[in-house]
Every structure is written in structure tokens, then in C-alpha cells.
Amino acid sequence: MRLRVFTTSHRALGILYLLLALVAVIAGTLLSLIMRLHRIWPDLAVPFFGTIKPEGYLALVTMHGTLMIFFVLTTAPQIGFANLVLPEQIGARGMAFPRLNAAAFWLTALALLVLLAAFFVPQGAPISGWTSYPPLSAVASAGPGEGAGMDLWLASIAIFCLASWLGAVNMLVTILGERRAGMTWSRLPMTVWAWLVTSILTLLVFSVLLAAIILLFSDRHFGSSFFVPRGDLVNGHIVGHGDGSPLLWLHLFWFFGHPEVYIAVLPGMGLATSLFANFARRRVAGYRVMAAMLVAIGLLGLVVWGHHMFVSGMNPYAGTAFALTTMAIAVPSTVEALGWLTILWGGRLRLRTPMLFALGFLSFFIAGGLTGPILAQPALDAYLHNTFFVVAHFHLVMAMAGVFSIFAGIYYWFPLISGRMMNESLGKLHFWITLIAAYGTFFPMHFSGLAGEPRHYERLAGPVTSFSAIAANERGITFSALLLASAQLIFLWNIFTSVRRGRVAEANPWEATTLEWAPEMGRGRVERGPYEYEIPANETIFHPQWELASKQE
Amino acid sequence: MPLRVTLLEAVRVAWMPSNGALHGPALDVLMRWNLIALCLCFLVAHVWLIAAILRRWKSKPATAPKALPWLILTALCAMYVWMAVTSQRLWANSRFAGPAPAAMQVEVVGEQFQWYFRYPGEDAAFGVTRPELVNAAEGNPLGLDGRDARGKDDVVSSVLVLPVGREVDLRLRSLDVIHGFFIPGMRLKENAVPGLVLHVHFTPSVIGTYPILCSQVCGSGHARMQAMLSVVSQAEFQAWLAARERTRIQEGAP
Ligand code: HEM
């Protein structure tokens, strides 16, 4: 299919979003590889960067995290995939607001450009991490990159907030108002439930982030003091004249930041449910419970932000309250995982590439999710907070689970978009190397964290520490990361060749039931549930949602 | 090296540095059983996953017994509750309860990229500090106000020296940006936040030296913002403090 640039076709916009995420993920991955190389060979000169200065490392971390969180994991699984298939899945003619939808994409692209521009201004990119804690982020003289670089960061994220709103309003109205007759709540594919929850979360929490960014910008340029306390002395100058508190930023930021990670991972959870049902040829046992748990995770996700602040000076009683809400969120997450394991048990599993990646998603969701209850305990988090243990935790449960869900979606919907299949052997090779290298990269980080290695450390050896005991561990992580990144070339090659020379896909190649695979977009009533797969005796039967119910029974 | 030794070595390296605080052993036990329990969950889930993949060749499709997932869910929820309750006790001991009245006071001040430790001296009271008086080059890194008599005997050090077995009450401050005060060996972490004075208390129980790190990114020197905690006997501590007092008086207070 042909892409027109200023298109309002939702499917074309979906592809544009995925391409944007691809640019961001390539940039973000290259930055992370430079960090990993620098950590084991601090004196190595890197092309374009030279030898890395300490602030250079921090700029890399900040840009890596920002690119990955916002421009990869908030765009691809949510608005990217939703644009590809959401209207079809609910039997709508299109998105509710096509122009708004296109505007959202172009704003996102602008935000990405503004962010990347931060590398090219004097002093370079900001160094305060993707969480941008003030006063470091509020005072230009607090460090290199905190001047123009930080302003660009703030501008970029502010634009991104606006873009996410537009995208979310469009998605929400489409889901609420454009469903075909008969597409009741209990007939929605689980992906639609997930997008429903993430679009509501997006509206709520990106507003708070935007407010916080405006306040921070005002502290930087208009002399206000929301986040800077009286008498604050930075670099020999007293910069605090009002009576602000840095803790206010932490509350505002994490009120956004925690739901944000659910925005990143919920669509993957919805997609995994659909794929498990399809490739196991099973109904989703407890569909209502599974959908309700997605909603519960979204709601509870709004009240757990304090678990990022146990040792930040927050009242210790509040720490206990947030520990309880955080433990509570483990329950719906456990229900989801058990629900998936139940679907898989005794199903007629077809281990095609999309299914493999969905299984990988499940594996990472479990591996990273299980350290959640540890970090939810203030007593233990008081040791683990801001160490590599946390880096391991979120790369498994959010980054790798998220990325695997993106891969699963791309392998799965590729025939829908291009009319061709991706190469299965390359797909399987890509899956196995990626799975093993991802575990090899992120699992050993737990050990560095237990050894006490803080995150944002550009080298292991400091004035009073050597961390020599974990040097071998760190080398292993870096080699694994190199392998992990190189394996993605297989994926790019597969896409590149399959688009042009892949096997032509038959209609509904995965024998799926949801409406995006319907041969033609009729306007008939929907009379079936989303996952009517059955395995009687030795064959498999399925009833797609575009089939009329009269054939049943 | 025999295999057993190698394995033991690997486990030791992968674990936390040896503990030197009174509250540490309980925390280490909690950490250990938590990690073991969750590792087991990880393994069981993956055995289930792999079994499901292998069983797919079986000709008769099967469903897991209906009650099983609910049973597992109940067990896991019980585990979460147990974790929350046991660890809550440790948290309450260290953070809800204040230090004993006899605890020694030490102030910790973070600034880009250095930790300072201030002892109140014989009067057991800290002198007033003012940010506009901060001048590290002239030996007044904390901005002690010379007009305040309580500050005359305050000792400012760049190593944290503590007597073994005595509870300390740290008051954490920061002059500029947020820093993270982290002593892995004391199982202790709390941020130093500008504008706030935060208290944490603990009792060092094993003589030795322990690295102090900064755990909150604070600027380009973040990874080098480190200091040393030296836990010594009561007598050694008295001698050290007295020597510091003498030099302080000779130098003349700011
Ligand atoms: C090749 C894959 C990846 C590698 C090797 C990698 C490596 C790293 C490293 C070395 C750090 C810095 C840790 C530190 O020194 O504090 C980091 C931070 C981070 N990474 Fe990744 N990462 C990868 C993929 C991802 C993905 C897919 C995401 C998506 C969410 C992600 C999100 C983050 C975030 C949010 C941070 C924290 C940034 C901050 O603290 O400001 N990473 N990663």
C-alpha cells in the first residue's frame, strides 16, 4: 500500500507511528550500547562521542530513557497498534476524529525532533534522568545540559503530552461511540479493553505531567519557586528565593510516571490474551474477570505512585499506605498471569512466531513482575531503591515485556497490512536469540543491584568503591546487550524482504476470530464473542465475529 | 579452584555486601526468603509454561482443573500479605519509632559532589548555618555562622566516624540538589533533600569501614560522590573526636 504523508487514514497513521517508534528505538538502543560499552571500558573512544565524560554518560541515560518510555513504549503498543486495527476490531468505519488523529501524529513527530535537537545545543542533552528531579532540573547552572538541553526536553515532553491527549480523546470516543451494533462490552477483543483503559489513564495523567512541566518551566524562567526551596545554593549562587519543595515534583511526576508504565504494558496484556486464545485455539476462560482485572490495574495504578518515594523524605506512614496499595496491585496482575497460564494449559498450541513472542511477553511479565512485591516493601526498597536491581526489574517487566508485545503485534498483523507473511524461520531465529540475550542482559543486573551498585553510575570504581566483584557480571551484561541489539538486524531484514518478496498471505492466515480479519467490512450485527475457538475431538473449529450466531448450536 | 568453592564465591559475589548494622540481619533474612520464594514462583510458572508447550502434542485436549488457578491465586495472595506484614514490622521499627534519647546526633550534608558530616561537640547542639556564608575554600563548607556560640565546638569532617554499638541519629540535609545517602553495609538509604531536614537512625554493630555512596543522580560528579564510614571502638572514637575538637579550637572558629 502507498503511504501519503499528510494522510488521515488511520491505518496509514498507525504505520507512521510504528515507523516513528522504530526511529526512536534504534536511537535509544544505540545510546544504551554506548553506555554499556563505557561501563566496562571507561576509556574507550566511541565514534561521534569520543571518550565519554561523566555528564556524557548521564546525558545518554536521560535520552535513552526518554526515547524508550515516551516515543517507543507509549506510542507503538498504544496509539500505533490502535490506529492499525482498533476501528476494524470494533466494526467502526474509521476513527472518530481523523484530523485530530493526524494532528496527534505530527505533534508526536515534532516532539521527537525537539528532543533529539537537545544533543546539538551547547552543553548537549540534559543529565537529570527521565524523571528530571529538581532542583537539578530547575537550575541551569546545576550541571551541563541543564540549560538549553533541559529546555528542549521540557518542550518536547510538553508537546508529547498534547499529542497523547489528542490521540487518547480520539481513541476513547471511537471505542465509546463507534462500535458496530451488537459489539457489546463482553464482545470486545481484550486489546480494545486495554486501549480503553490506557486512553483514560493517558487523559488523566498526562494532564498532571503537563501541569508539572509548566510549573518547572516557570521556575526556570519566570522566577517562581514551586520546586526550589529558600536558600538553595547551587554552584556558589543562592537560587532559592521562594519557598518551594522538590518533593512536590516527585509527587506530580510519579502520579504520572507510574500509570505511564501501565500505559506501556496494558496493550501488550490485551494482545497477549488474544494471541494465546488464537494460537491455543481456546476460549478465554473468565473473560469478564480478565477484562475487569485490566480495569482494576488501571485504577489501582493511579494510587501507587508513592512506592517511588519511600526513601525520598516522604512521611514513613504514607510509605506504609503506598506499600499496601502496591501489594494490592499484585493481585490483579497475578490473576492475569494465571489466566494466561490456564489458557495455555492443554491447548493445541501453534508455535508460530507471533505466539512465540507472546509467550516471551508472558515470561518477562512474570520474571519482572515477581520482583515487584519485593520493591513494594519499604524496608527492602530502602536497600534496593535506585540500584541496578530496579533497572533489572523495569527492563524485564516494562521494557522487554513491552518490546516483545510490539514484536508479537508486528508479526501478527504484518499480513493484514502488507498482504504478505513474514518469514517464519527468520522469525523464530530472531525470537530465540532475542529471548536468550534479553535474559542475559537484564537478569544479571539483579546481582549488580544486590551488590549495591547504584544506577546512573558511569563507572564502577569510585573514590572508595571498586565493585570489582561484579566486574565479570558487568562484562557479561554488555556482551549480551551487543548480541541483543545485533539480533534485531534479523528482524529488520525480515521486514525489509517480506514486504516485497514474502509469501502472499491467504485471507485470515491465523484463522483468527476478531473483526480486523473479516473479509469485507459489512455492517451486519455482531453476534459472537471475540474468542470462539473450540477443539472438539481431533480438529479445531472457530467462529469469527463476523459470522452470524444462527450457525451456532 | 574446586567447583564448590567457585560456586560459593559466585553466590557471595551475587549477594549484598556484609552487613554491619544492628537492624541488618533481620533485613537480610527477609530479603533472602523473599528472593527464594519469588525465584520458586518464577521456576514453577516456567515449568508450567514449558509443560504446556510440550503437552500440545497430546491428542486429547485438556483443561486445567477449574479450582487450581484459584487455589494458586489464594496461596500467592497469602504470600503477598505475609510479605507485607513481616516487612512492615522492620519498616516501623526503623522509621515510625524515633531514636532513643541517648542516641548520638550527627548531621549529614550533601552538596555537589561531596558529603560532609557535622558533630555538635560538647554542648550537643548544632550551630546555625546560613547558605550565604558557605565558603569551602575558607574552611567553612557548611556556612557556619560565627556569631552563634553553639557552633563554636561543631566539628565538620569528610569521613563519618562512629562508635560501635551506639545508636546514631542522622539529620540529613542538602545544600543544592537532591542526593541519595546510601550505605550498603549499613542497609541504610534516605535522600538528602534541599529545604528539608530528614532523620534516620541506626546502630553500627561491626567495627570496620563501609563505603558511603550517592544514590540519587545529582549532576556530573554523581558517581564520584562517595565517602567512607569508619566504625571504631568507643575509645578510639573519643580520641578521634577530641583531636578534631583541639584542631578546631586552634584554627579558630569562623
Ligand atoms: C538493548 C536494550 C537495552 C539496553 C542494553 C538498556 C540499557 C540501559 C542502561 C545501561 C541504562 C542505564 C542504567 C544506569 O546507569 O542508570 C538504562 C536505563 C533505562 N532504560 Fe534501558 N536498555 C535497553 C532497552 C530499554 C527499553 C526497550 C526501554 C523501554 C522502556 C528502556 C528504558 C530505560 C529507562 C526508563 C531507563 C532509565 C533512564 C533514567 O534513569 O533516566 N531501556 N537502560
Ligand SMILES: [Cu+2]
Ligand atoms: Cu511505580
Ligand SMILES: [Cu+2]
Ligand atoms: Cu549523586
